[in-house]
Amino acid sequence: xxxxxxxxxxxxxxxxxxxxxxxxxxxxxxxxxxxxxxxxxxxxxxxxxxxxxxxxxxxxxxxxxxxxxxxxxxxxxxxxxxxxxxxxxxxxxxxxxxxxxxxxxxxxxxxxxxxxxxxxxxxxxxxxxxxxxxxxxxxxxxxx
Amino acid sequence: xxxxxxxxxxxxxxxxxxxxxxxxxxxxxxxxxxxxxxxxxxxxxxxxxxxxxxxxxxxxxxxxxxxxxxxxxxxxxxxxxxxxxxxxxxxxxxxxxxxxxxxxxxxxxxxxxxxxxxxxxxxxxxxxxxxxxxxxxxxxxxxx
DNA sequence: TTAATAAAAGATAAAAAGGTATTTTATTAT
DNA sequence: ATAATAAAATACCTTTTTATCTTTTATTAA
Numbered sequence: 001x002x003x004x005x006x007x008x009x010x011x012x013x014x015x016x017x018x019x020x021x022x023x024x025x026x027x028x029x030x031x032x033x034x035x036x037x038x039x040x041x042x043x044x045x046x047x048x049x050x051x052x053x054x055x056x057x058x059x060x061x062x063x064x065x066x067x068x069x070x071x072x073x074x075x076x077x078x079x080x081x082x083x084x085x086x087x088x089x090x091x092x093x094x095x096x097x098x099x100x101x102x103x104x105x106x107x108x109x110x111x112x113x114x115x116x117x118x119x120x121x122x123x124x125x126x127x128x129x130x131x132x133x134x135x136x137x138x139x140x141x142x143x144x
Numbered sequence: 145x146x147x148x149x150x151x152x153x154x155x156x157x158x159x160x161x162x163x164x165x166x167x168x169x170x171x172x173x174x175x176x177x178x179x180x181x182x183x184x185x186x187x188x189x190x191x192x193x194x195x196x197x198x199x200x201x202x203x204x205x206x207x208x209x210x211x212x213x214x215x216x217x218x219x220x221x222x223x224x225x226x227x228x229x230x231x232x233x234x235x236x237x238x239x240x241x242x243x244x245x246x247x248x249x250x251x252x253x254x255x256x257x258x259x260x261x262x263x264x265x266x267x268x269x270x271x272x273x274x275x276x277x278x279x280x281x282x283x284x285x286x287x288x
Numbered sequence: 289t290t291a292a293t294a295a296a297a298g299a300t301a302a303a304a305a306g307g308t309a310t311t312t313t314a315t316t317a318t
Numbered sequence: 319a320t321a322a323t324a325a326a327a328t329a330c331c332t333t334t335t336t337a338t339c340t341t342t343t344a345t346t347a348a
Contacts, residue, residue: 001145001232004306007239014250027324036241041307047326060315061323076251088145095151097180098287106158106274106283107220110265117258121251130250139250143242148336171294185337191296204345205293 006083009045010076011035011141013054017067017127018134025057025064036142052082067127077122089119150227153189154220155179155285157198161211161271162278169201169208180286196226216272224266233263 002010015034019026028046032039046065049055054074056066067074080088092099092108099105133139146154159178163170172190176183190209193199198218200210211218224232236243236252243249277283 001237002239004239007237011238011249025324029324038307040309043325044307044327050325057325058315059313059323059325061317063315063324065325093145093151094155094285095146095148096284096287103284103287105155105285106278107265107269108283110269114258114261114265117261121254121258125251125254134250139252140240140247141238141249143240143247169294173294182337184339187295188297188337194295201295202345203293203295203343205347207294207345209295 002080002088003084005041005045006080008035008037008042009049009079009083011037012042012046013049013067013074013079013127014130014134015141016055016065017072018131020067020072021131021135023066025062025066027064031065034141048082049079054079054082072126072128072131074127075123076125076127077119079127080122088122089115146224146232147228149185149189150224152179152181152186153193153223153227155181156186156190157193157211157218157223157271158274158278159285160199160209161216162275164211164216165275165279167210169206169210171208175209178285192226193223198223198226211271216270216275218271219267220269220271221263221266223271232266233259 012031012035015031016026019030028039028043031046032042035042046055046057050057050065054067054071056068056071058064058066092105093111093114094105094107096103096105099108101108130139134141137144156175156179159175160170163174172183172187175190176186179186190199190201194201194209198211198215200212200215202208202210236249237255237258238249238251240247240249243252245252274283278285281288
């Protein structure tokens, strides 16, 4: 479905978005522990998220990563596009190079519905949408 | 979504199922051309499908692969399970090792619906379901 | 019974994804 | 100024997936 990098990216954004409510930067170590994910790998992903403008970073003591007000409005679709491209939305599930109404694969029609649901979920979810539930530990970003 | 091997496997099963209506074996060369896929890679996949009982094979002149009456009833889900395991149905879309009602990720609830649709499509589609449309060139297994 | 055919098997290689380690640069607090 | 902190950058390594190539085995038809 999503690449490992993309999954970590989404989870990291949810986590940092929630932590950012208090206005403080969160360090890589806290983030990788909060996601139960390899620290150096996460570091690389956070750099990409920063470069693409989804995160704000600060070096030095008290530094780390932050999701500012504007960045809280990032959708999951934007993150997925940045890491995995548009294949989740556009590509044929049986791998045809150009599967369309004119050249449909056997499951083309039925897969449309699945793609639509996925697309809807990704474009309608903001990284801020679960800040409260995550804070209240009703939702999780790792197995506890 | 599915691995490349799995996509080729499903397309190969659709193709051989349709060709098998005439009762003749179809050779690897015809199959790889019919799918626009690398011949040796397809060969390996067909061997796996044969070993797992989804296909019948015959060596020598007039040999090749065939989907018999019983094998025509194979579902896409069986093929997917054989190549990619059950992760498409069971695993968390954000990569949590154990995402469940007790430890749900932020998109757990919404993803359920997508998973259900996918599961329904895979378990309700037989490799024989599109024999007619494929024969009439209303559906395709490669870009024409 | 032999030559042609075609799948089966095995070895290898190329590419992509996932992950680790080290060094460099910038910031802050003392 | 300087020592500590933490992200940025770079290089490298491992595993998995995808793909190719070669040899072997089985079958059939002449």
